[in-house]
Amino acid sequence: MRIFHLADLHLGKSIHERDLLEDQRHALDAVLCAVGAESPACVLIAGDVFDRSVPTAEAVTLFGSFAAAIKAIDPGIAIVVIPGNHDSAARLGFMATVLAQAGVHIASDPESCDSPVVVENGGDRTRFWLLPFLTPGAFHRESPVPDLSIAGQAGLFDEPEPILRSQADMFAEAMRRIGEAMSGERTRDQTRELDSGTRAADVLVCHAFARGGLASESERVFLGTAELVDGTAFDAFDYVALGHLHRPQAVGSRGRYPGSILAYSFSESDGERGFLSVELSPGSSLAEFRPISPLRRMVRFHGSYDRVLSDPALSVYEGDYVEAVLDDADAVLNPMEALRRRFPNILSLRQAAFERTEVRGVSGAAGRSEALSIADEFAAFHREVREVDPEQADAALFAELCEEASREAP
Template identity: 35%
Template sequence: MKLAHIADLHLGKRLDNFSLYEDQQHILTQIIDIALKEYCDGILIAGDVYDKSMPSAEAVRLFNDFLTKLSKTDLSVYIISGNHDSPERVDYASEMLKKADIHICAEYNGKPDIVTVSDGYGELDICLMPFVKPSTVRAYHPDAEIESYTDMMRTVIKESGIDLDRRCVMVCHQFITGSSTCDSEYAAVGTLDNIDASVFEGFDYVALGHLHSPQNVGKNARYSGTPLKYSVSEIAHKKSVTIVELKGKGEVEISTVPLTPLRDMIPLKGRYDALMSQEFYKDLDLDAFYSITLTDEDEIPYVLNKLRTVYKNIVSLNYDNIRTRTETVITGEVSTETKSPLELFSSLFTQQMGREMDEAQSEYVRNLIEEIWGNEE
């Protein structure tokens, strides 16, 4: 059995104020192509289909088109909801979709859905477990001792009826202890939502969603990561589709196939004049998304608008200079009675910028003070 594992599609998400409709449309088509070229039997989608619980019309259209294309292939599809999803919206028409071999488990009703399929090695149980919180599981299993997310998952697995001696896969959307996060992900205060990886012992493979960085967790679990870079903190990620090949019990091979975005996210760093030089940007893809760090010591007026005359899709802009590297907290009392306005301003400038004003700046401030207060220092 060969399965493609993806997660965290976040359909409808915007990058800064830029629409990702065409980017997501492009990557979804690519995912189907990869699954077919790899001769997969099915696709596991481990939650966060949408970016918001109330998805936009465009996001729903994207997902509809994706499922329609999948229904015209021989691929089986297994979908769960994530913490960003509205279970009711993801679950829409799920009974009818089963006829197209599209299996959706978006709501927890006391136990996960288990779909059993067969191949040359025998039967394989695919356990679909949507995102859930301990309070929900307690409501269905009031006699269980559930003090943590780990207790919750142990109860879910125990009450599922799944036989861990058989070949089995779990699809779930949770945070597993030891995983690494990035800025685009939510982590509960005090890591209260952590689940110990040991609870998944016995499963041949655990297809995880929730974290955007592709990574293995323990021996048998993996986050596939997002198919696109959804924040600057993901700029170094190598996005891919995870391919899982399951043979006999405990015999699992995992590989990845890289995804190529319609528009990549590219970091640039340097002085303003250098970045705006045609010689510098002539070979760059100017339709890409850019995260720009300027190293100029002085801030440039209207710099974002100026940069966008060349780099139109800027999603992040900041400075790296003496001022930004010098974290100064102004404390204590300052005697304003014994210092002139120019001296006070000069002192503030030095604390904030990490250097003294040059002659031109001093002259400008001096003239401004004279205009406001008259000739006094």
């Protein structure tokens, strides 16, 4: 069956104080067109639906209308959502049981990761194993955690961690549970297989930073927990629908990140953004990237102030979100005002003149941070005030005074 795999919508996000809801709406509309064209059996959103745990009303409304629109196109399309690290799982999962009856499945409790959502379409069956973003303490300790911590080995007799904290640990626990459930299902499948002839495909949906992935500037770092999860467990599934990294990429043979639907920082302005349309079958999957052309592109220019202001080649970008990096040698006075007249959506401005001083400052500081001797300081001071180097006799006198002063000091 065909499914659409989206992730990292970040509805309600603003950058440089500019609300991107309109752009997001435009992107979602593009998705809807594709839904109409390709008729997927399921639209899957692998986390970070919203940008904040308490999103704005407009963002929530937008998502609601998006889901409604999908259902309007075809009520039989299943919508599957998991919360990411930006979402509040509890808020996102409100009324989940009621919505499930309408074919909208929102998984917000990690404990239920071992009950899959089954979608059937024209004889194909797919099991979606939904794993919401794991916050520390997500699992109650069921299986004893072996005390392999360094602390345990050092014989400090600390108790083993009762609560799983790191992403890797929690992910491993989740994989264990899902693995058990999945093998149970597959066994049942086998008996059914003899009857109907097809087995179900197993898809894992999770929101994590898989080892081997490339990060972008606009992702939010997990605070206080070890980030990476191991991707070797992915091979057990037919497809792994990942979310969190904003650059579309693959991890291993099964895992795919569709990337965010829009570019959310200027450093990402080079790549394309969009979603994945995946053809699933038991044992294999074929994912195609569908780019979404944004309402306004994220563009970064380098150049002198005059060029940026007047170069006609840049006219195509006049409606886009712009970051201008001015490389003039001297600081430009009030560039923003003028640039805003040409590029009304200019969001950010950097002046290389400042960065250069910064560089000098940094290296100077690095040089200074090795303890500069007081004699050298004196020499520098002398140069500063008298504009010549100190004479030998003066330097000697200074050294003598220093020694005496430091002897006297306690």
